[in-house]
Amino acid sequence: MAVKSTMSNQQKLVQAFCDALGVSSQTVNDELQYNTIREWDSTGHMVLVSELETVFNVMLDTDDIIDMSSVAKAKTILAKYGVSL
Amino acid sequence: MAFPYSGSILQGHSVLVTGATGGIGRAIVSNLAQSGATVFAGGRNKVALDSLVEEVAGKVVPVDYDVTDENAVKEVFRTIQARQSDPDVGNFVGLVNNAGEMKEAGLVASNMELLRLQMSVNFYAAYQHMQLASRLMVRHRKGAIVNVVSQIGEQGGAGLSAYSASKAALTGATKSLAKELAPFGIRVNAVAPGFISTPMTAHYTQLQRDDVYSRVALKQSGTPQQVADAVLFLLDQCAGYTTGHVLPVDGLFQA
Numbered sequence: 558m559a560v561k562s563t564m565s566n567q568q569k570l571v572q573a574f575c576d577a578l579g580v581s582s583q584t585v586n587d588e589l590q591y592n593t594i595r596e597w598d599s600t601g602h603m604v605l606v607s608e609l610e611t612v613f614n615v616m617l618d619t620d621d622i623i624d625m626s627s628v629a630k631a632k633t634i635l636a637k638y639g640v641s642l
Numbered sequence: 643m644a645f646p647y648s649g650s651i652l653q654g655h656s657v658l659v660t661g662a663t664g665g666i667g668r669a670i671v672s673n674l675a676q677s678g679a680t681v682f683a684g685g686r687n688k689v690a691l692d693s694l695v696e697e698v699a700g701k702v703v704p705v706d707y708d709v710t711d712e713n714a715v716k717e718v719f720r721t722i723q724a725r726q727s728d729p730d731v732g733n734f735v736g737l738v739n740n741a742g743e744m745k746e747a748g749l750v751a752s753n754m755e756l757l758r759l760q761m762s763v764n765f766y767a768a769y770q771h772m773q774l775a776s777r778l779m780v781r782h783r784k785g786a787i788v789n790v791v792s793q794i795g796e797q798g799g800a801g802l803s804a805y806s807a808s809k810a811a812l813t814g815a816t817k818s819l820a821k822e823l824a825p826f827g828i829r830v831n832a833v834a835p836g837f838i839s840t841p842m843t844a845h846y847t848q849l850q851r852d853d854v855y856s857r858v859a860l861k862q863s864g865t866p867q868q869v870a871d872a873v874l875f876l877l878d879q880c881a882g883y884t885t886g887h888v889l890p891v892d893g894l895f896q897a
């Protein structure tokens with residue numbers, strides 16, 4: 558795990574996906590979608606939500622959790638919570 | 643139970659107990675605080691919460707909110723999320739859904755408001771708490787949830803259809819979530835008290851009590867402490883291989 562305090566929000570986001578889903582940073586791009594890789598299934602999604610909430614110190618609404626269907630979408634949603642990416 | 647006993651995963655960690663100012667809630671808070679946990683004690687009565695903090699030895703953090711207020715519940719979990727990095731508080735590893743309302747009314751005299759109240763406090767609120775608590779626990783792949791259900795929910799009781807339905811709903815969610823959350827290292831269990839002497843049952847006359855005791859094999863009421871000991875057992879690592887279980891604390895009660 559990288560040292561998070563010196564990372565940009567973009568780097569933290571990628572790292573959160575890597576840590577939560579157990580994938581490499583090359584896999585994490587805007588186009589990556591829920592349920593298109595084995596690691597990002599409903600179980601992975603739960604871990605991902607928990608990871609993003611901890612890393613960015615936010616608590617997501619259920620509708621946003623359901624809506625978070627891609628990396629790009631995750632960025633848009635986090636922006637609503639004041640996370641600039 | 644003797645405290646602190648070795649191997650308690652609660653030591654240095656935090657837990658949330660709802661209905662902390664009630665008869666059973668106070669005993670649960672006291673047990674958990676003595677086992678070394680930081681206890682977020684939830685209740686609506688600030689004065690009662692403050693006296694609880696004064697009375698209980700250990701770390702108790704009062705949280706003044708109504709469990710049916712969805713925004714207030716989110717706020718409580720935001721607070722816990724923010725505070726768990728404080729070494730004095732520690733990772734959030736336990737939730738006890740204990741707040742409850744019991745309104746007796748036969749079907750003919752019941753109304754939708756009473757049904758909604760009991761469903762809201764006993765089930766919907768407990769469900770939202772489990773949803774938010776599990777998200778904090780997933781991060782550490784560790785946690786335990788204990789729901790305080792009821793023998794009335796397990797067996798039914800005349801004049802208590804709304805209450806029993808709300809508790810049976812929570813039993814169902816307990817069993818399903820035990821399966822769903824197991825991959826994340828989160829156990830979900832319940833305790834099902836029978837007749838316990840608390841403010842909730844204080845209005846029972848001696849005649850009514852005798853009628854209840856005649857249906858209890860052990861012929862007496864239970865104590866809040868006995869329920870709290872069962873909660874502590876299920877929360878802690880001594881029940882590390884137990885999930886989806888409903889533990890009766892009822893003297894073998896037949897409703």
Ligand SMILES: NC(=O)c1ccc[n+]([C@@H]2O[C@H](COP(=O)([O-])OP(=O)(O)OC[C@H]3O[C@@H](n4cnc5c(N)ncnc54)[C@H](OP(=O)(O)O)[C@@H]3O)[C@@H](O)[C@H]2O)c1
Binds near residue numbers: 707763836841
């Ligand atoms: N006593 C029994 O024989 C028995 C048997 C089976 C199951 N149970 C269950 O055990 C649990 C504890 O009951 P108890 O006997 O200790 O009853 P109690 O003394 O009446 O305590 C109930 C607690 O729930 C809290 N509560 C109720 N509605 C709430 C709300 N909307 N928001 C926040 N807190 C709320 C109460 O707070 P306020 O003081 O603010 O109202 C109180 O602290 C309940 O779930 C009950 O159904 C009890």
